[in-house]
Amino acid sequence: MYRYDDMDLRAVTERAAQFGEQVRRRLAGELTEAEFKPLRLQNGLYMQLHAYMLRVAIPYGLLSAAQLRKLAHISRKYDRGYGHFTTRQNIQFNWPDLEDVPRILEELAEVEMHAIQSSGNCIRNTTSDPFAGVAKDELEDPRPYCELIRQWSTFHPEFAFLPRKFKIAVTGAKHDRAAIAVHDIGLALVTNDAGEVGFEVRVGGGQGRTPILAEVLCEFLPKADLLSYCEAILRVYNRLGRRDNKYKARIKILVQETGRAEFARLVDEEWALIRDSGLRLTPADIDRFKAHFEAPSYLELASSDTAVSAALLGKDRSFSRWAMANVTEHRVPGYSIVALSLKAPDRPPGDVTHQQMDSVADLADEFSFGRLVVTHRQNLVFSDVESRRLPELFGRLEGIGLGTPNFGKVTDLIACPGLDYCNLASARSLNIAEAITARFADAEEVYDIGDVSLNISGCINACGHHHVGNIGILGIDKEGVEHYQIMLGGNHTEDASFGEILGRALEAHEVVAAIDEVLGTFVALRTEGESFIDTYRRVGAKPFKEAVYGGAGKQRGPREDREDRGHQEGPGRPGLVPVAAGRREPCAAE
Amino acid sequence: MQRVFIVTANRTADGRAVYLAADRTFSECLDDAHWAPDEAGQEPQLLWARAQEFDVCDPYVMSVRRSREGLAPTSAREHIRAAGPRWIAERFGYAI
Numbered sequence: 189m190y191r192y193d194d195m196d197l198r199a200v201t202e203r204a205a206q207f208g209e210q211v212r213r214r215l216a217g218e219l220t221e222a223e224f225k226p227l228r229l230q231n232g233l234y235m236q237l238h239a240y241m242l243r244v245a246i247p248y249g250l251l252s253a254a255q256l257r258k259l260a261h262i263s264r265k266y267d268r269g270y271g272h273f274t275t276r277q278n279i280q281f282n283w284p285d286l287e288d289v290p291r292i293l294e295e296l297a298e299v300e301m302h303a304i305q306s307s308g309n310c311i312r313n314t315t316s317d318p319f320a321g322v323a324k325d326e327l328e329d330p331r332p333y334c335e336l337i338r339q340w341s342t343f344h345p346e347f348a349f350l351p352r353k354f355k356i357a358v359t360g361a362k363h364d365r366a367a368i369a370v371h372d373i374g375l376a377l378v379t380n381d382a383g384e385v386g387f388e389v390r391v392g393g394g395q396g397r398t399p400i401l402a403e404v405l406c407e408f409l410p411k412a413d414l415l416s417y418c419e420a421i422l423r424v425y426n427r428l429g430r431r432d433n434k435y436k437a438r439i440k441i442l443v444q445e446t447g448r449a450e451f452a453r454l455v456d457e458e459w460a461l462i463r464d465s466g467l468r469l470t471p472a473d474i475d476r477f478k479a480h481f482e483a484p485s486y487l488e489l490a491s492s493d494t495a496v497s498a499a500l501l502g503k504d505r506s507f508s509r510w511a512m513a514n515v516t517e518h519r520v521p522g523y524s525i526v527a528l529s530l531k532a533p534d535r536p537p538g539d540v541t542h543q544q545m546d547s548v549a550d551l552a553d554e555f556s557f558g559r560l561v562v563t564h565r566q567n568l569v570f571s572d573v574e575s576r577r578l579p580e581l582f583g584r585l586e587g588i589g590l591g592t593p594n595f596g597k598v599t600d601l602i603a604c605p606g607l608d609y610c611n612l613a614s615a616r617s618l619n620i621a622e623a624i625t626a627r628f629a630d631a632e633e634v635y636d637i638g639d640v641s642l643n644i645s646g647c648i649n650a651c652g653h654h655h656v657g658n659i660g661i662l663g664i665d666k667e668g669v670e671h672y673q674i675m676l677g678g679n680h681t682e683d684a685s686f687g688e689i690l691g692r693a694l695e696a697h698e699v700v701a702a703i704d705e706v707l708g709t710f711v712a713l714r715t716e717g718e719s720f721i722d723t724y725r726r727v728g729a730k731p732f733k734e735a736v737y738g739g740a741g742k743q744r745g746p747r748e749d750r751e752d753r754g755h756q757e758g759p760g761r762p763g764l765v766p767v768a769a770g771r772r773e774p775c776a777a778e
Numbered sequence: 779m780q781r782v783f784i785v786t787a788n789r790t791a792d793g794r795a796v797y798l799a800a801d802r803t804f805s806e807c808l809d810d811a812h813w814a815p816d817e818a819g820q821e822p823q824l825l826w827a828r829a830q831e832f833d834v835c836d837p838y839v840m841s842v843r844r845s846r847e848g849l850a851p852t853s854a855r856e857h858i859r860a861a862g863p864r865w866i867a868e869r870f871g872y873a874i
């Protein structure tokens with residue numbers, strides 16, 4: 189993985205010291221909140237509902253064991269003993285005191301991490317395929333290019349105050365695990381007719397209140413031009429993107445309003461000016477970056493087939509279920525890619541305790557060359573596990589609560605922090621996530637339902653990617669009361685699509701029953717081996733709508749009397765805590 | 779049950795939700811909040827709170843319900859803000 193050089197180290201250390209002085213001035217009453225806010229945002233520090241939140245960047249999700257140990261230490265020493273992995277492959281700490289943040293940044297710098305550009309209207313963390321470097325369907329490892337983009341975009345003086353935030357995702361594989369269609373720039377490594385490898389460049393994708401799929405701007409961009417072309421796009425956006433209306437400020441709106449062809453012309457015009465500048469990448473430049481991502485020293489092992497088949501066919505049902513769902517074929521014989529599910533029933537999606545982080549770091553050292561990856565679906569991945577050691581690893585993961593066999597299944601749901609933490613939220617998402625997880629606690633049933641993505645956002649900003657969930661749930665506020673819209677048919681992969689709203693918004697207590705109806709309908713209608721999204725695309729929304737809301741015009745809401753599928757009712761229902769029940773009592777205790 | 783108005787903000791040091799009390803201190807307890815029967819009645823308190831910008835961030839007036847049990851927020855957001863994510867802490871064994 190990329191290691192900081194002296195310049196990188198000095199930059200992050202100096203930034204931590206600079207922010208330390210800014211915090212001192214804020215606490216000493218020398219800076220107002222209005223003056224301080226842009227400074228803290230540049231260092232990933234938000235003010236949330238109950239506390240500050242610090243978002244730490246994890247470039248393209250790649251972490252070393254030493255870095256994870258540091259994150260564990262930070263959560264233990266300065267926070268409340270846990271961290272939350274996000275859909276942008278970052279980590280958030282929910283409870284830091286302001287005076288501790290500079291010290292946290294110093295500690296992060298010690299392990300080559302920071303929170304720079306993890307917030308604000310700038311180029312954010314570049315995200316990528318969590319299986320990068322090891323995926324069987326990969327044309328080329330995207331991480332050297334992610335790192336090039338990271339270095340180009342960090343502290344880029346022209347792009348510190350863009351009209352809005354800007355997100356770039358890169359994939360090198362056929363199957364898109366990086367959701368490139370919903371990024372401001374989505375890059376896919378492709379081959380042209382001459383057999384050269386370059387990039388297909390998409391632009392103007394995004395979710396939020398106006399979901400738009402990115403359009404192809406350039407079908408084949410030579411690698412040498414990656415940075416100059418991105419710079420040209422950013423320049424056009426920086427100049428013409430709307431600054432008068434926050435809701436129309438993302439590049440997706442500019443591309444729509446300008447039209448793809450005209451936008452491409454503007455980019456080409458700009459590009460012509462800088463294409464042959466110092467931004468041009470030589471093969472030597474690219475090789476220098478590739479050297480940071482060289483494959484580890486793999487052993488020469490027999491194919492994984494026997495080890496994996498033994499797991500799948502073995503008597504240990506829980507192990508075979510886990511191997512089936514959480515283990516993916518590696519490009520190197522004898523190795524496997526292992527997903528560590530952060531979707532256990534006893535934890536909010538994406539949360540990990542400091543003990544778990546320490547244990548995962550130890551396991552990464554023991555089983556996966558001391559590295560791991562954060563996925564945009566809020567899980568962790570060990571990229572390089574010897575297949576013959578899968579049973580041992582599974583046992584160890586189970587021991588720390590990270591062996592849930594649900595990767596890609598209904599309970600492997602994405603949920604943003606929602607109204608339990610987020611200042612912008614309209615409704616909670618974690619209570620809905622917990623209730624759905626409790627309802628689908630039976631591993632056999634989850635396995636039988638098969639692959640389905642269920643994504644929950646606490647507001648229209650869509651951090652929980654509800655638009656691209658096969659099942660999406662969006663929290664909305666109806667006169668102060670939390671409601672939820674159900675959407676079906678979204679997908680974030682190479683045939684990306686946005687979900688369609690199924691019907692009227694539901695109250696919190698109706699949501700589990702609705703999901704139950706949706707999945708029950710799917711199970712009844714699917715053909716042999718058909719996944720949820722394929723069934724939905726084949727049969728359309730109608731049967732699902734009828735199952736949830738009744739016949740045309742009835743709008744009766746989901747049935748809440750289903751005992752047959754084990755769904756619980758009443759105030760004791762897990763997760764669906766009425767908001768008033770959380771009343772602080774007694775006040776003085778805190 | 780009466781709808782009344784109070785002033786709230788987040789504390790600069792740690793971001794906690796606080797409420798402006800009658801003695802012009804900021805309390806974490808909603809019931810300590812000074813209330814006025816209408817929004818305009820909180821204007822002087824709001825101005826005062828804004829002048830305390832080194833201690834608190836972004837004060838605003840919010841409506842609450844007043845009853846014999848005390849003050850209660852009227853929206854899910856303010857309920858949760860007043861309570862802290864208590865159910866999560868209790869359910870998942872996190873520190874409060």
Ligand code: SF4
Pocket residue numbers: 604605606607610611612613614645646647648649650651652
């Ligand atoms: S989707 Fe909304 S509620 Fe969820 S984290 Fe984003 S801004 Fe907050």
